[in-house]
Amino acid sequence: MTPGARVSAAIECLDQIFAGDPAEKTLTRWARRSRFAGSKDRAAVRDHVFDALRKRDSCADLGGALTGRAVMIGLMRLQDANLAELFSGEGHAPALLDDIERELLLKNSKVSHTAHDHVPTLEQWNLQDWCVDLLKSSYPENAFKIANLLTERAPVDLRVNLSKSTSAEAIEQLEEDDIDTERFQISETALRVKSNPRKVKNSKAYLGGAVELQDAGSQALIDDLPLNDCETILDYCAGGGGKSLAMAARTQAQIFAHDVNSKRMQDIPTRANRAGVQIHCIDKDAIRMKAPFDLVLCDAPCSGSGAWRRSPDAKWKTTRLDFEELLALQTRILSDASVFVRAGGVLCYATCSLFTQENEEQVNAFLKGNDDFALISQKSWTPLDGCDGFYVAVLQFKG
């Protein structure tokens, strides 16, 4: 595909996404229909679509409308691409810019879309307005800087599986597959991929279980858990098992994974096998039989705002009502899971949210109603730390 044809494909996908279709499904559907597209074309179209979603409002403002075409005009302008070449009207390239589009672009380009030395307009936040308010109240000093970082592509991080490899061995093994990485100080196990991220899943290091894909912030969160003296651990919201696997590599404790939606755990046995660790997936009845646990982790469902660089679709589709429902669910999960902690054990509450309402405020509310728990530590990370946004609190059950 020509560069222009890739832009046309991105326009088509964005129009469907703006009409309400989920981004991933839209891209998969497009790829199925477009047998002529090679893997590089698919990657390029995906990058266009995700870049455009991350900076949606800035792009729409530059291009003059919230349509696939206007947003791609805005994105290409922000990327200093040659608009005349891309919008050539030749072959499968999008039609030439008309006079109105050209004038609009000229007028809008005079306003800086990246400058930090002025009060940002709502478009420049690239967030829904209720999220701007939440971010401002969570980070009064740095809200706009964080919002800006959420418009950038997320780095690809790996977790070295310490039960199979050292960092030095993993780096060397990855190099054999042309994947350059470097240590990321935020966690002992974290490697940042510097080249060929798309090769990771077929690399020997990944297939052999020496590394897993996991954001460095997620790894730092696991470093903060008091795993040392544990014999039994319950990962109460295990999902695909990212946190279970990271814990298993760091402790000899028995790890039990649970999720209300058991289908989400279906890959855990394969992933555990690859990592050379054991994770027992259990249902609620089995939890009651095995309880109490030394450590119960609630990696609660949340807005996911800390990871909106990776899923920019969600930053536009999550409604205020969804958010309120999530808050209620987090409250319930903390309360439900707390009964499975042994006296003297710990309840750990984690999210990948940037908003204090889902983090500190949830924990404070829990502590108010449960004076037999005490806060031991809490920590948060934001993209300012070079990773996704995360929060973790460790609460001890005094019994």
Ligand SMILES: C[S@@+](CC[C@H](N)C(=O)[O-])C[C@H]1O[C@@H](n2cnc3c(N)ncnc32)[C@H](O)[C@@H]1O
């Ligand atoms: C943030 S995700 C977990 C991600 C996972 N821990 C990881 O590191 O890959 C939250 C999970 O909580 C699960 N969940 C939602 N409500 C729940 C409940 N009431 N009890 C247990 N799990 C629940 C969801 O199905 C979802 O998989």
